[in-house]
Amino acid sequence: MIVADRCWWRCDSRAKVGEIFRAALNLIVPPLCWACREAADQRLCEDCRSQLPWIEPLAPRRCGSVLAQHWSPLQFEGPARALVHALKFQSATALAALMARQIVDALPPRAFPPDAALVPVPASPLRLRQRGFDHADLLAAELSRLVLLPLERPLRRRSAVARGQRGLGRSERLSGRGLRVGLAHAAPPKAILIDDVCTTGATLELCAEALLEGASECVSAVTYCSVP
Numbered sequence: 481m482i483v484a485d486r487c488w489w490r491c492d493s494r495a496k497v498g499e500i501f502r503a504a505l506n507l508i509v510p511p512l513c514w515a516c517r518e519a520a521d522q523r524l525c526e527d528c529r530s531q532l533p534w535i536e537p538l539a540p541r542r543c544g545s546v547l548a549q550h551w552s553p554l555q556f557e558g559p560a561r562a563l564v565h566a567l568k569f570q571s572a573t574a575l576a577a578l579m580a581r582q583i584v585d586a587l588p589p590r591a592f593p594p595d596a597a598l599v600p601v602p603a604s605p606l607r608l609r610q611r612g613f614d615h616a617d618l619l620a621a622e623l624s625r626l627v628l629l630p631l632e633r634p635l636r637r638r639s640a641v642a643r644g645q646r647g648l649g650r651s652e653r654l655s656g657r658g659l660r661v662g663l664a665h666a667a668p669p670k671a672i673l674i675d676d677v678c679t680t681g682a683t684l685e686l687c688a689e690a691l692l693e694g695a696s697e698c699v700s701a702v703t704y705c706s707v708p
């Protein structure tokens with residue numbers, strides 16, 4: 481009995497305390513679905529899960545002229561849009577794991593060739609300072625764990641204007657105004673850019689161009705969702 485008590489404290493005490501703390505917290509503040517904000521025992525309730533706007537039939541999307549292929553399983557609307565906003569603007573960083581799982585479950589294995597490396601689209605330094613995390617980097621890290629591909633961070637982004645691309649019109653976004661992307665480290669020969677949303681493709685294209693100007697021979701992209 482004494483041995484069992486010792487083992488409990490030594491091996492599992494942190495996990496047990498964490499479980500008890502979470503259970504107590506759930507009693508005080510019941511967990512909510514991140515999409516509809518209704519009480520739910522999961523980060524995405526069953527109703528919202530059933531309303532995810534999957535792109536069907538799923539096929540590589542046309543996105544810019546330098547990307548070999550671009551995969552995106554969802555439309556940027558409904559619960560998918562809510563999850564992206566919660567991750568980005570409400571610091572719901574745990575959603576990165578859920579979103580990565582949805583991507584992997586939806587995409588065919590050929591979206592992640594075994595000799596490629598995952599490269600997150602880098603956040604601007606301003607956004608990184610404001611949020612304290614890089615949402616695309618979190619998503620790429622979770623994907624790397626699931627698809628067993630290396631995660632590399634060769635890109636650096638600087639905003640020519642403080643607000644970056646957000647708030648710019650379509651033509652301004654397409655022109656790449658507000659973005660400057662360069663290489664901070666050697667680019668992998670085969671790269672898969674990872675981001676949460678593809679709006680016009682301008683950001684992905686700029687990142688792909690920077691990688692191709694380095695050592696990359698082939699650049700594709702995977703985003704959680706895309707603007708229709």
Ligand SMILES: [Zn+2]
Pocket residue numbers: 513514515516517518520524525526527528529
């Ligand atoms: Zn919901």
